[in-house]
Amino acid sequence: MAQDSQARLGEVYDFVIVGSGGGSMAAALVVKAMGLTPLILEKTDLFGGTTSKSGGILWIPANRFMAADGVEDSADRAMTYLDHVVGDHNDMPGATRARRLAYITQAPLMVDFLVEQGIALKRHPYWPDYYSNLPGAVEQGRAVFADLFDANLLGDLRHKLRPNFVPLPIKSEEMWDLPLIHTTWRAKRTMVKVALRIAAAKLTGRNWVGSGAALQGRMLHRAQQLGVDMHTDAGVERLLTDENGRVTGVIARIDGEERHIGARLGVLVNAGGFAHNQGMRDLYQPGTSSEWTATAPGDTGEMIQEMMRVGGAIAQMGEMVGNQIALPPGQPGRIAMVVSELAKPHSIVVDQSGERYLSEAQSYMSFCQAMLERNKTVPAVPSWMIFDSQYARKYMVAGTMPGSKKPPAWLDEGWLKTAGSLAELAQQCGIDAARLTATAERFNGFVARGVDEDFGRGGSAYQRFLGDSAQKPSPSLGTVEQGPFYAYPFYPGDVGTYGGVITDCDARVLREDGSAIPGLYATGTSTASVMGGAYPGAGSSVGPSFVWGYVAARHATGAA
Numbered sequence: 001m002a003q004d005s006q007a008r009l010g011e012v013y014d015f016v017i018v019g020s021g022g023g024s025m026a027a028a029l030v031v032k033a034m035g036l037t038p039l040i041l042e043k044t045d046l047f048g049g050t051t052s053k054s055g056g057i058l059w060i061p062a063n064r065f066m067a068a069d070g071v072e073d074s075a076d077r078a079m080t081y082l083d084h085v086v087g088d089h090n091d092m093p094g095a096t097r098a099r100r101l102a103y104i105t106q107a108p109l110m111v112d113f114l115v116e117q118g119i120a121l122k123r124h125p126y127w128p129d130y131y132s133n134l135p136g137a138v139e140q141g142r143a144v145f146a147d148l149f150d151a152n153l154l155g156d157l158r159h160k161l162r163p164n165f166v167p168l169p170i171k172s173e174e175m176w177d178l179p180l181i182h183t184t185w186r187a188k189r190t191m192v193k194v195a196l197r198i199a200a201a202k203l204t205g206r207n208w209v210g211s212g213a214a215l216q217g218r219m220l221h222r223a224q225q226l227g228v229d230m231h232t233d234a235g236v237e238r239l240l241t242d243e244n245g246r247v248t249g250v251i252a253r254i255d256g257e258e259r260h261i262g263a264r265l266g267v268l269v270n271a272g273g274f275a276h277n278q279g280m281r282d283l284y285q286p287g288t289s290s291e292w293t294a295t296a297p298g299d300t301g302e303m304i305q306e307m308m309r310v311g312g313a314i315a316q317m318g319e320m321v322g323n324q325i326a327l328p329p330g331q332p333g334r335i336a337m338v339v340s341e342l343a344k345p346h347s348i349v350v351d352q353s354g355e356r357y358l359s360e361a362q363s364y365m366s367f368c369q370a371m372l373e374r375n376k377t378v379p380a381v382p383s384w385m386i387f388d389s390q391y392a393r394k395y396m397v398a399g400t401m402p403g404s405k406k407p408p409a410w411l412d413e414g415w416l417k418t419a420g421s422l423a424e425l426a427q428q429c430g431i432d433a434a435r436l437t438a439t440a441e442r443f444n445g446f447v448a449r450g451v452d453e454d455f456g457r458g459g460s461a462y463q464r465f466l467g468d469s470a471q472k473p474s475p476s477l478g479t480v481e482q483g484p485f486y487a488y489p490f491y492p493g494d495v496g497t498y499g500g501v502i503t504d505c506d507a508r509v510l511r512e513d514g515s516a517i518p519g520l521y522a523t524g525t526s527t528a529s530v531m532g533g534a535y536p537g538a539g540s541s542v543g544p545s546f547v548w549g550y551v552a553a554r555h556a557t558g559a560a
């Protein structure tokens with residue numbers, strides 16, 4: 001076990017938190033509430049992590065908002081659901097039944113705590129659990145999110161809040177309307193509301209941010225109000241340990257200067273995963289690329305390696321929260337997140353042989369798992385999104401508005417293929433023409449009968465939710481038959497890795513022999529997820545990051 005001299009400790013806090021993601025500020029608020037001193041150290045120049053960039057949804061079973069709205073749920077029901085979705089697997093030590101139960105027990109308490117702290121949270125009115133046909137699922141969903149936040153309340157710190165992936169003052173429940181602007185009145189009304197909100201903000205000097213930026217903005221604001229010490233440009237390079245292997249502090253580089261900082265009660269690592277570390281990806285997730293990730297740039301994995309150095313055991317490193325992405329040309333570095341586009345009617349997804357091989361409307365993690373699995377036998381990375389002119393009129397294409405003129409580079413560089421017939425389109429994509437035509441004809445037959453007999457597309461509340469409510473009889477199914485036809489390639493990208501150090505029900509980092517490393521806690525995507533290899537519902541990453549951060553701080557401070 002490595003030991004480090006404590007002699008050069010310049011400053012000492014009660015609890016040192018590495019990273020400023022989901023669980024970090026929740027932990028800091030707990031420590032402050034106990035009258036103790038937390039310190040948050042963030043490596044990049046912005047606070048908030050991928051959490052700030054994200055949808056900001058937390059998956060919280062049996063939460064107070066469901067109870068208030070009469071949506072039935074309970075810990076037992078949620079456990080039934082997780083037993084079916086996650087299950088017990090020896091190779092998933094982060095997702096033991098004990099940990100799942102601890103999560104379900106602590107999650108609503110964590111939300112109660114945040115509400116007491118003045119964080120304005122609400123329930124998403126309808127976002128079905130992702131396996132909505134399984135026992136214990138809740139069709140309305142268990143998604144909690146933060147109300148829009150006026151970033152100007154942060155004063156100068158507003159420039160330090162990582163922006164969201166949607167740079168609009170749009171509420172989480174409104175986001176789903178955006179792609180349906182050409183098909184539903186509700187979406188049109190929502191767009192008018194958002195436009196008025198933008199205009200009013202200009203007049204009143206508000207700086208509304210939504211989704212993850214609203215969540216992290218609110219957390220940052222509360223931390224600021226309570227006087228939590230926080231630094232950006234403060235990368236932690238090393239964990240300090242004493243002669244017994246207890247973690248006693250960190251070495252951080254703050255604004256370029258090396259600082260040794262003591263932690264009386266412990267260190268919480270909430271430093272994200274390794275989505276941007278191609279070396280770790282090659283080792284643990286071969287065939288995936290750091291160019292396909294939508295995570296924030298700090299997701300580079302070195303703190304997972306550092307926790308391994310002091311004895312932490314790792315697991316579930318092969319898991320990621322897959323998310324289908326496209327790489328349209330013309331805007332280097334831009335990733336188009338196409339999950340909901342692929343699930344809209346009048347389109348199919350095929351592998352490079354021209355076959356459908358999955359339900360296009362299943363949840364993103366399982367979709368990408370299916371892509372990578374398929375690729376072992378038939379080339380499926382990239383796969384092709386195939387759609388017709390009905391689709392092009394009604395729905396978004398790689399993030400552009402329905403029916404809008406597409407950037408010239410898309411066609412000039414041959415990224416977006418278009419042709420008068422499916423056979424011609426197939427040739428452009430290097431797909432067997434007869435195969436693609438037959439696949440589309442078979443699919444059109446399913447549309448006529450209202451059931452996808454091959455893969456059950458649209459067969460659950462969640463899958464229909466991803467479709468178009470104006471499409472009858474199934475929101476997921478529409479023929480692919482009216483030319484011109486279009487195609488673009490897409491990849492199994494991700495919104496984060498999902499494996500890391502193994503932690504126990506108190507969020508303590510465990511060694512291979514199952515003993516806890518004293519003074520070391522971890523949460524978020526630095527850990528082996530409590531959800532194992534599955535994504536039960538919206539918020540299955542941010543929810544656990546917050547909950548285990550809260551649990552860790554309560555354990556370390558003796559509040560538990």
Ligand SMILES: Cc1cc2nc3c(=O)[nH]c(=O)nc-3n(C[C@H](O)[C@H](O)[C@H](O)COP(=O)(O)OP(=O)(O)OC[C@H]3O[C@@H](n4cnc5c(N)ncnc54)[C@H](O)[C@@H]3O)c2cc1C
Nearest residue numbers: 019021022043049050051055057236298524525539541542
């Ligand atoms: C567009 C998008 C939408 C998403 N929507 C959702 C959603 O709605 N709900 C959901 O559950 N998940 C969602 N996800 C996934 C989710 O956002 C992430 O999995 C989650 O936010 C990770 O949180 P975290 O707390 O583990 O890490 P992060 O929020 O990424 O925070 C980790 C922080 O640690 C910092 N750091 C790293 N190394 C060091 C170091 N050595 N020293 C100091 N700091 C360090 C990083 O810079 C980073 O700021 C989404 C992701 C994306 C990209």
